[in-house]
Amino acid sequence: MANLETDLYSVKDKMYAAADCIIFGFDSGKLKLLIFRRRVEPLKGEWSLIGSFVRLEEDVTEAAKRVLKEITGLENVFMEQLKTYGKADRDPGFRCLSIAQYALIRIDEYDEELVEKHGAHWYNIDAVPGLVLDHNKMVQDALERLRQKARYQPIGLNLLPEKFTIPQLQQLYEVIYQKELDSRNFRKKLLSLKVLIKLDEKDKTNSRRGAFLYKFDYKTYHELEKIGYNFEIS
Amino acid sequence: MANLETDLYSVKDKMYAAADCIIFGFDSGKLKLLIFRRRVEPLKGEWSLIGSFVRLEEDVTEAAKRVLKEITGLENVFMEQLKTYGKADRDPGFRCLSIAQYALIRIDEYDEELVEKHGAHWYNIDAVPGLVLDHNKMVQDALERLRQKARYQPIGLNLLPEKFTIPQLQQLYEVIYQKELDSRNFRKKLLSLKVLIKLDEKDKTNSRRGAFLYKFDYKTYHELEKIGYNFEIS
C-alpha cells in the first residue's frame, strides 16, 4: 500500500477500501467531532474524517481501531459501523469504498499530545468545516444514527465519564436530541429504569449543593435487555 | 472481472467487494428468504445469498439492484444497506468485503420463471439451509434489523400487496416479532395512527364475512414523519 500514488496502473484498476471514523465527544455541554488533515492525494491537507485504507490482510474493524488508536491513543472504545459509502465516483483518485464507523469517546480520556501531533482538532458539531469527499454527509448520517439509537439504547453513556450526575446526563440528551427536557420528568423516567447505581459521592463543579454521582449498571441492564427491555428516553 | 479465477496473482493481491442481498418475502403467513446456488469458486454450487461482485465502475447500490433484477425481475424494491462484512479471512478465495443489503419484496410480484431459471429458491426463514461463508450470520443480522426497524417504521408494508387487510398486517407483524398480538388492540392502535386508507373492497379469501382492504397513506405518513411522528407498533 505504500506506493499507491506511484503505481498508476494498479490504482486505476483496483478497488480500495477505507475505514473512516466519525469520532464524537462531549465537552462543556457541547457535542464535538474530531477531524484531521487528509494524508493522501488527492485533497491532501484538507479537513477530513480520521481514516485510513484498509490493508489487504486486515479486518475492516481492525483498520478503524488502528487509526483511532493512532490519533487518540484510545483502545476499547465504543465503535459501531455506520454504513458503507460505495458510489463509484465518490473519490476522484481511486475506486474506493468507505466503511464509515462512528465512535463515542470520553473526551477527558484521549491523549492530547498525540492528537496535536497528528494535527487533529475537535470541532463543535454545529461548526464542522467543509470536509473532503462525502465526509460531511457521513457526519450527518452518524448524527442521525446517534439520535435514533440513543432513544432506545444507553449508548450516550459512552460519551460521559464512568461516574456522572443526572443533570449531566440530561444535558447530554439535550444536545443529542437538540431539545430541552423537563428535568423533573427526566430524572423520574431515568430512575424508574432501575439501571443507575447511586454513589455517595457528589460532583460540586456546577452547584453549591452538588449533584450525586451515578454509575450505569451494565450487568443488570444486559439481563433486562434479554427479556425485551428498552432503555427508552424521550 | 471475467477472468477472476484464472489470474491468480491479481486475485491474491486485490481487494474485492461483493453485494449480497438478503431477500425477504411473506407468503401464507410465513416469512421467507430467497437464496440460490453460488456461481463462483470456491464453494461453487452451494446455497448462498443472492449476490455478485461489485464492478469497478459500478455503485454498490447498483450492484445489488443488478442482481436483484437479474434473479427476480424486480426493480424499485425496498432495499437498505444492512452492514459490511469485512473480516480479512471471511472468504477463503479472495480478500473480499461483502456489503450486505436486505430487500423486502411483495412475493406475488416476482418473476417465477426467472427465479427458477437461476436455480433460486424460497425457504421459510426458520428452515434456511447452511449457506456459504458468513451468509447465515447475515440473515440473522438482517432479521434482527427488520425486527428492530419494523417497531418504529412501516417498512413491513413492503412485504404485503398494496391493498391489504388488517388481519393480514397483524399476521405479518406476528411473524416478524415472533409473538402473538391481541387483534383488538392491534387494530385500535393501527387505526389511531391515521395513516391507513379504508377502501370499500373486501378480501374474502379468509372468511365468509370478508375483511376490508386498506392502503397505506404514504403522503400523510411522510408529512407526519417530518414533525417527529413514529409509526410504533408493538
Next chain:
DNA sequence: ATAATAAATGTAAAATGTACGTTAATTATA
C-alpha cells in the same frame, strides 16, 4: 332458517407520560 366463522367494535383498569410547584442542601457574602 340456521350454524359456523372470522371481522369488527367496545370498555374498564392499569400504567405511563406530561406539566407543573415546592423543598433541600450547600457555600459565598454581608
Next chain:
DNA sequence: TATAATTAACGTACATTTTACATTTATTAT
C-alpha cells in the same frame, strides 16, 4: 453567624396510552 443565591431533588394531579378481556356483526355453506 445569618442570609441570599443557586442548583439538585422530590411530589402531585391530570391526560394519554396500553392492556386485558367480551360482545356484536356480516357473510355464506348447509
